[in-house]
Amino acid sequence: MQEVANLTAATAEEAENLRIKYLSKKGIINDLMGEFRTVPAELKKEVGMKINELKQATQEKITALKDMAQSQEQAGDDLDLTRTPYPIKLGTRHPLTIVKNEIVDIFSRLGFTLAEGPEVEDDWHVYSSMNFADDHPARDMQDTFFIEAHPDIILRSHTSSVQARTMELQKPPIRALCPGRVYRNEAISARAHCFFHQVEGLYVDKSVSFTDLKQVLLLFAQEMFGPDTKIRLRPSYFPFTEPSAEMDISCHLCGGKGCSFCKHTGWVEILGCGMVDPAVLEANGIDSKEYTGYAFGMGIERITNLKYQVKDLRMFSENDKRFLDEFTAAN
Numbered sequence: 001m002q003e004v005a006n007l008t009a010a011t012a013e014e015a016e017n018l019r020i021k022y023l024s025k026k027g028i029i030n031d032l033m034g035e036f037r038t039v040p041a042e043l044k045k046e047v048g049m050k051i052n053e054l055k056q057a058t059q060e061k062i063t064a065l066k067d068m069a070q071s072q073e074q075a076g077d078d079l080d081l082t083r084t085p086y087p088i089k090l091g092t093r094h095p096l097t098i099v100k101n102e103i104v105d106i107f108s109r110l111g112f113t114l115a116e117g118p119e120v121e122d123d124w125h126v127y128s129s130m131n132f133a134d135d136h137p138a139r140d141m142q143d144t145f146f147i148e149a150h151p152d153i154i155l156r157s158h159t160s161s162v163q164a165r166t167m168e169l170q171k172p173p174i175r176a177l178c179p180g181r182v183y184r185n186e187a188i189s190a191r192a193h194c195f196f197h198q199v200e201g202l203y204v205d206k207s208v209s210f211t212d213l214k215q216v217l218l219l220f221a222q223e224m225f226g227p228d229t230k231i232r233l234r235p236s237y238f239p240f241t242e243p244s245a246e247m248d249i250s251c252h253l254c255g256g257k258g259c260s261f262c263k264h265t266g267w268v269e270i271l272g273c274g275m276v277d278p279a280v281l282e283a284n285g286i287d288s289k290e291y292t293g294y295a296f297g298m299g300i301e302r303i304t305n306l307k308y309q310v311k312d313l314r315m316f317s318e319n320d321k322r323f324l325d326e327f328t329a330a331n
C-alpha cells in the first residue's frame with residue numbers, strides 16, 4: 001500500500017508504464033491474484049479483501065498521476081521559453097491624461113502651479129464659498145450626489161471647490177491650476193456621464209484685469225489648437241465670477257468657415273471664465289479692495305473631443321484596448 005502511495009510520474013508516458021507494471025495482465029497485482037490459490041481457506045476472505053483494496057488504490061493513484069502529467073504537459077505547450085522579451089511593449093497613456101498633461105504644461109510655462117482638493121467635499125467649498133445662493137438650482141438633487149445621512153457631504157460637481165481650498169491655504173499672489181475628477185447625477189449616454197474631468201485656473205493678485213485673462217486664454221488656445229486659432233468671449237453667468245464669459249475658439253476642423261462639427265457657426269465653445277466675484281474673495285479671507293483675480297474652468301473630455309473627435313463620452317471609461325491603443329503619448 002505504501003509503495004502505491006509513493007508512486008510518481010513526470011509524464012503521461014511514465015504513468016502508463018506504471019499501469020503496465022502494476023495493473024496489466026502480467027502486472028504485479030495480477031500475480032498476487034494468481035498466488036491467491038495458495039492462501040489457506042481461513043485467510044482467503046481477509047487476503048481477498050486486501051488485494052481488492054490494493055487494486056482499487058493503485059487504479060486511482062495511476063489515473064490521478066496521468067491526469068496531472070497531462071495537464072502539466074498542456075500548460076507547458078503555451079510557454080515559449082526561448083522567446084526574446086524584447087521589444088517590451090509599453091502601454092499608452094489614457095487620452096484624457098495626455099490632454100491634461102498638455103494643458104498643465106502650457107499653464108505651468110505661464111507660472112501656474114498645481115493645486116488639489118478632495119473629490120468628496122462639503123457644501124461650503126463646492127457651493128457656499130463660491131457664492132451660490134442657498135436655493136441655486138445646481139445644488140439640486142438632480143445635479144449633485146449627496147450622501148443621504150450627511151447632506152453636507154457631497155461629491156464635488158466642479159473643480160471650482162479647489163479655488164476655495166487654495167485661497168484658504170495661500171496668500172496672494174496665487175496662480176493655481178487644478179485638474180481633477182468631478183461628479184454629476186446625470187444619466188450615462190454618448191453625450192453625458194456621471195463623472196468627468198475639469199481643469200480649474202485661478203489667478204489672484206493686485207490689479208489683475210480682464211485683459212490679463214483674455215491674453216492668457218488666447219495664448220492657451222493657440223498653444224493647444226494651433227497658432228491660427230482665434231477666440232471669442234460671450235457674456236455669461238456664473239455665481240463665482242463677475243463679469244463672466246464663455247469662450248469659443250474658431251473651429252479648428254474647418255478653420256472657421258463652418259462645418260457640421262461646429263454646426264456651421266465657425267465657432268466651438270471650450271470653457272467658462274470671468275473675474276473672481278469680490279464676494280468669493282471675501283468669503284475666502286482675501287481683501288477684495290486690495291486684490292482682484294480671474295478664474296476659468298474647462299472640461300478635459302471636451303478639449304479631448306475637439307482634438308481627437310471622440311464621438312462617444314463612454315469610450316473614456318470603458319477601457320477598450322483598441323480605443324486606448326490609438327493614442328500615443330508624447331510626454
Ligand code: DAH
Pocket residue numbers: 157158159160200201238241271272273274295296297298
Ligand atoms: N465651474 C464651472 C462649471 O462647472 C466652470 C467654470 C466657469 C469655472 C467659470 C470657472 C469659471 O472658474 O470662472 O461649469
